[in-house]
Amino acid sequence: MAERSGPSRILALVLIGLGAFLVVAAILIPTYTVSALAKTPLDLEVTTVSTGEGSVLERTSLAAGRVVVDQNVPIVSQRFVTVEEPSDADIITVQAGTTLRRTDKQADTGLLSATVDRVTLDRKSSMPVESPIGTIQVAGDKPAEEVAHTGLQYKFPFDAEQKSYPYFDINTRQSQDIDFVEATEINGTPVYKYQQTIAPVDLSTVANLPTNKVTLPADTWGVEGGAEPVTMTRWYENTRTLWVEPETGVIVKGDEELHQYYAREAGQPEVDVLKTGLTFDENTVEYQIQQAKEGKDQLSLFGRTVPIVAGILGVISLIAGVFLLLRGGNGGHRQPARADNALRPNPAGGAAPAPSSNRDWTTDRTEEIPRTNLNKE
Structure with missing residues (x-):
């Protein structure tokens, strides 16, 4: 988990930067772009x-x-x-x-x-x-x-x-x-x-x-x-x-x-x-109405639609970036999980056997018991 915190942090910072840019753009576009249009x-x-x-x-x-x-x-x-x-x-x-x-x-x-x-x-x-x-x-x-x-x-x-x-x-x-x-x-x-x-x-x-x-x-x-x-x-x-x-x-x-x-x-x-x-005449009226509609659409696009979309995407990007940043920060302090099956040193030499809870009792263990001669001559 520690190795993942680096890329996650970079992605979080990228999302936060992008979100901030989009929010600022949403504020500035109506002011400057519409004025130019x-x-x-x-x-x-x-x-x-x-x-x-x-x-x-x-x-x-x-x-x-x-x-x-x-x-x-x-x-x-x-x-x-x-x-x-x-x-x-x-x-x-x-x-x-x-x-x-x-x-x-x-x-x-x-x-x-x-x-x-x-x-x-x-x-x-x-x-x-x-x-x-x-x-x-x-x-x-x-x-x-x-x-x-x-x-x-x-x-x-x-x-x-x-x-x-x-x-x-x-x-x-x-x-x-x-x-x-x-x-x-x-x-x-x-x-x-x-x-x-x-x-x-x-x-x-x-x-x-x-x-x-x-x-x-x-x-x-x-x-x-x-x-x-x-x-x-x-x-x-x-x-x-x-x-x-x-x-x-x-x-x-x-x-x-x-x-x-x-x-x-x-x-x-x-x-x-x-x-x-x-x-x-009617053709002139229709043409002038079309010219007005095209002008209104262009002003509306940069005055309302683009800023709203940019603002929404910016907020989403900011939230996602902050979430990733906080999540990555908490995960970076975790200790690695201990492997229960890892071999531990044996004072008598060699490796200690696995704990009994992990041993397989289904196999035949009779060979491990010393034989006793029951047939005495």
């Missing part, structure tokens, strides 16, 4: 499609001398988001190309607007960083303009809260609060619902585009005044609703009630330019 991935590549229908100004009608607004027009908005440089461990630069078109017309005749938005974000908070400054380019010959982005856009922060966040609107080039409305579900996925209402904004004060302030005869506008010139300003309103998976910050669904119109006063539409409701 809770960042917007650098391989981000997302296409979202929103559909709807509404009224659209026939853009060639103004030049033709008579305003025509088409009704019940099918409309689709498509946005393609990719990652650009600079991007690193802390920041990510995203570029979003967005087109809005009417699908009842082909090619460029159906294009209503196109923009390219570029912004550098903090990978954890999803908020824009001060440098480099963002840019916005509107379809046309003009280069991209530098525009300071000051709110969320394409993603919410990890562990989104039930509160208001600043949200950047690309049309007004400003941020205003998007407010928490309720906790609900979409296709079985828990989400937070947020909503933002944008009051009428004069787009001529946002971007210097010829279509944002137009002077035409009153007859062309379809208002009183005959040939008298009337200047109309293009206004923009919107009610934006977003459904966000809170753990990952993924926007699962988006809805916008857009209204752009020409008017001489805010809130008094005279000619609709665009009036439509646009909502993520």
Whole structure:
């Protein structure tokens, strides 16, 4: 038994060391690994499609001398988001190309607007960083303009809260609060619902585009005044609703009630330019839900599952190691058992016979008794 105490002690110490390592790992993994995972991935590549229908100004009608607004027009908005440089461990630069078109017309005749938005974000908070400054380019010959982005856009922060966040609107080039409305579900996925209402904004004060302030005869506008010139300003309103998976910050669904119109006063539409409701189509919603689930699973794996398993195995290893160590310590002080059958010295010389208790009395011992001659002559 003494010879076994060495290997047993080594095994016990190995188990105790392994158990301590696993317990420490169970404590540290959620702190460091999850923190590293809770960042917007650098391989981000997302296409979202929103559909709807509404009224659209026939853009060639103004030049033709008579305003025509088409009704019940099918409309689709498509946005393609990719990652650009600079991007690193802390920041990510995203570029979003967005087109809005009417699908009842082909090619460029159906294009209503196109923009390219570029912004550098903090990978954890999803908020824009001060440098480099963002840019916005509107379809046309003009280069991209530098525009300071000051709110969320394409993603919410990890562990989104039930509160208001600043949200950047690309049309007004400003941020205003998007407010928490309720906790609900979409296709079985828990989400937070947020909503933002944008009051009428004069787009001529946002971007210097010829279509944002137009002077035409009153007859062309379809208002009183005959040939008298009337200047109309293009206004923009919107009610934006977003459904966000809170753990990952993924926007699962988006809805916008857009209204752009020409008017001489805010809130008094005279000619609709665009009036439509646009909502993520079902394929986009399902894709976004899948992205959110994959992110949640990864966070759950390293935030809960791995630490729990490591902690349980660590405790088991510690208990087994301590048990072996204590058992080996007690066994090391035992005296070897005496062999009852061992030969003991005999004072008369030779070996002493085995004790009587161990002798075999079944064999014939008559030869050991001296013979006596009974037949005397």
